Amino acid sequence: MKIEFSKLFKKEKNFKKKDFVLDALFYWKLAVGGAFVLIIASFIFGYLLFSKINTEPDLLNLNETEQIPIIDQDRMLRVFEIFQKREAETIEILNSPVPVVDPSL
Secondary structure (H helix, E strand, O other), X not given: OOOOHHHHOOOOOOOOOOOOOOOHHHHHHHHHHHXXXXXXXXXXXXXXXXXXXXXXXXXXXXXXXXXXXXXXXXXXXXXXXXXXXXXXXHHHXXXXXOOOOOOOO
16 A cells, blocks of 8 residues: 555645625715715705795785895894994004004114
8 A cells, every 4th residue: 555645644635616706886876876865965965955945925915115025134134233343343453553663663
């Protein structure tokens, strides 16, 4: 009986297919589908926003003395107060004396 040591310690070659394989085509389809859904959703959102903004006031039901109710009067007055405060602060800064005297003058 002849024992062949070369066959005993020889490594068998296994040509198995690996289990973990990325399906690139699936991910491309997923990316394109997601982009398509995002584009459609943005069109729908834009249309709804446009239809909400695009309303005109009903001028037939207003009297001649009433103003068109586009901007709230209180909100506009608050904005004017903010600008008046900023104007007063600017005038105060411009009229105040310079705190540091330049020695070169």
